[in-house]
Amino acid sequence: GESVGLHLPTLSVQEGDNSIINCAYSNSASDYFIWYKQESGKGPQFIIDIRSNMDKRQGQRVTVLLNKTVKHLSLQIAATQPGDSAVYFCAENREGGADGLTFGKGTHLIIQP
Amino acid sequence: EPEVTQTPSHQVTQMGQEVILRCVPISNHLYFYWYRQILGQKVEFLVSFYNNEISEKSEIFDDQFSVERPDGSNFTLKIRSTKLEDSAMYFCASSEPNRADTQYFGPGTRLTVL
Numbered sequence: 001g002e003s004v005g006l007h008l009p010t011l012s013v014q015e016g017d018n019s020i021i022n023c024a025y026s027n028s029a030s031d032y033f034i035w036y037k038q039e040s041g042k043g044p045q046f047i048i049d050i051r052s053n054m055d056k057r058q059g060q061r062v063t064v065l066l067n068k069t070v071k072h073l074s075l076q077i078a079a080t081q082p083g084d085s086a087v088y089f090c091a092e093n094r095e096g097g098a099d100g101l102t103f104g105k106g107t108h109l110i111i112q113p
Numbered sequence: 114e115p116e117v118t119q120t121p122s123h124q125v126t127q128m129g130q131e132v133i134l135r136c137v138p139i140s141n142h143l144y145f146y147w148y149r150q151i152l153g154q155k156v157e158f159l160v161s162f163y164n165n166e167i168s169e170k171s172e173i174f175d176d177q178f179s180v181e182r183p184d185g186s187n188f189t190l191k192i193r194s195t196k197l198e199d200s201a202m203y204f205c206a207s208s209e210p211n212r213a214d215t216q217y218f219g220p221g222t223r224l225t226v227l
Contacts, residue, residue, distance in 0.1 A: 013129065089155065094214065097213065098208060101216060
């Protein structure tokens, strides 16, 4: 089975609302997590990362939460805009390691006008 | 802002032919990667490369695949005898020496095998 996965293949929200995208992981050895955004026809774009010594990290309009107890992380996007429409992937790695990332299947975020 | 570039953006080939996909990683990065994404599926790791040798590879990366850093800027993925199931987006990524775990991706090459 896969190590990292997302709960919903598609999430539709109204423009201006907040969205939460969830991800579950199963590899206890993973201690570094990244959220990527992939727009149609483009490569994954780094959004935000979090290391296992943290449970929350904030960026511009985005917040990542990590719950190591239940092996769950989430990406919160505040005040969604049309440009936020994309597929969002979580990925895991060992902190500091140059290993291959393990990606989840992705959640397609659709912003309704 | 520096970024990973890839060429070509789209490659069409006949089954059994060899293809070479090219990448120019971010200039100060030392770790390089190839991933693939079959249409509608998740991104899958193929291989990582550091100090002119493969450091890790997945089970997808069989003997049909090879990677090379022919000069100081390019990083290539060669598929010797393409199969229909090799049709996918291929992404190159790179990471810097002090933040090897944070990988930055190129725009991808769409490979279509007919």
